[in-house]
Amino acid sequence: QVQLRESGPGLVKPSQTLSLTCTVSGDSISSGISYWSWVRQPAGKGLEWIGRVYTNGFTNYNPSLKSRVTMSVDSSKTQFSLKMSFVTAADTAVYYCARETVRSNMVQGKIVISYYGMDVWGQGTAVTVSS
Amino acid sequence: EVVLTQSPGTLSLSPGERATLSCRASQNVSSNYLAWYQQRPGRAPRLLIYGASTRASGIPDRFSGSGSGTDFTLTITTVEPEDFAVYYCQQFGSSLLYPFGQGTKLDMK
Numbered sequence: 001q002v003q004l005r006e007s008g009p010g011l012v013k014p015s016q017t018l019s020l021t022c023t024v025s026g027d028s029i030s031s032g033i034s035y036w037s038w039v040r041q042p043a044g045k046g047l048e049w050i051g052r053v054y055t056n057g058f059t060n061y062n063p064s065l066k067s068r069v070t071m072s073v074d075s076s077k078t079q080f081s082l083k084m085s086f087v088t089a090a091d092t093a094v095y096y097c098a099r100e101t102v103r104s105n106m107v108q109g110k111i112v113i114s115y116y117g118m119d120v121w122g123q124g125t126a127v128t129v130s131s
Numbered sequence: 132e133v134v135l136t137q138s139p140g141t142l143s144l145s146p147g148e149r150a151t152l153s154c155r156a157s158q159n160v161s162s163n164y165l166a167w168y169q170q171r172p173g174r175a176p177r178l179l180i181y182g183a184s185t186r187a188s189g190i191p192d193r194f195s196g197s198g199s200g201t202d203f204t205l206t207i208t209t210v211e212p213e214d215f216a217v218y219y220c221q222q223f224g225s226s227l228l229y230p231f232g233q234g235t236k237l238d239m240k
Contacts, residue, residue, distance in 0.1 A: 039176075046219065046231060046232075046233050046234045047168075047170075047176065047219055047221075047231040047234075048231070049221075049227065049230045049231060060225045060226050061226060062226070062227070062228060063226055063227075063228055064228055066226075096175055096176070100223075102223070112163075113163065113164075114163050114182065115163055115164045115166065115181060115182065115223040116181050116182075117166035117168075117178040117180075117181035117187065117221075118166070118168070118176070118178055118221075119178045119181075119187060119188075121175035121176055121177070122175065123175055124175050
C-alpha cells in the first residue's frame with residue numbers, strides 16, 4: 001500500500017524559507033509513471049496547486065509561485081521536497097504531498113497522454129508563518 | 132489560462148437524494164485531463180473520478196462523472212451520510228494558475 005507522509009517545521013518566520021519533505025513508502029519515485037506533487041490549502045479555503053517534480057528532476061510550478069518555489073527528488077528516491085523562499089503570512093496553510101499518475105501511449109502513431117489523477121495523498125502538515 | 136468554475140457553491144440535500152455538481156471550464160479541457168476529488172473536514176482530498184468519467188479504485192458506483200469540452204458533471208445517485216463533504220474538480224496541465232475549481236460544498240439539509 002502506497003503511503004505518503006509530509007514532514008517539516010510547523011512554524012516559519014516571515015521572509016525565511018519553508019522546507020518540507022514527503023516520504024514515500026510502498027512505491028518507487030523512480031517508477032517513471034508518477035509525478036510527485038505539492039498542494040496547499042489555507043484554513044477555510046480551497047486547494048492550491050504548488051507544483052510537481054518527476055523522477056528525473058523535471059518540474060512544473062504554479063506560475064504565481066514559480067519565483068519562490070524549488071522542488072527536488074532525493075537521491076535515495078524515497079523522498080521529495082519543497083522549498084519556498086521569502087514566505088509571508090499568506091503562505092500559512094496545510095501542505096499536502098500527492099502522487100500524480102500520468103501515462104503516455106502511442107495511438108495511431110501519436111502520443112496520447114492519459115491522466116489518472118492525484119491518487120495518493122499525504123495526511124497534510126500545517127505550516128504557520130509568523131514571527 | 133483555463134479557469135474551472137464549480138456550481139453551486141453549496142448544495143443542500145437530504146440523504147437518499149440525487150446530487151448533481153457542475154464544473155465549467157473557461158476553455159475546452161481534454162476529458163483525459165479532468166478529475167474530481169472529495170474532501171471531508173480535516174482530511175486530505177480523495178480521488179473519486181479521473182478521465183472525466185472513470186471511477187478511481189474503491190469508489191462506490193453511486194459516484195459517476197460525465198461531460199466533455201467545457202462542461203463536466205459529478206453525480207451522486209443516492210447521497211449517503213458520509214458523502215457530505217466538499218468536492219473539487221481539477222484539470223491536469225504543465226503550469227496552471229488555477230487547476231482546481233473553487234469547490235462545491237455538499238451540505239446536509
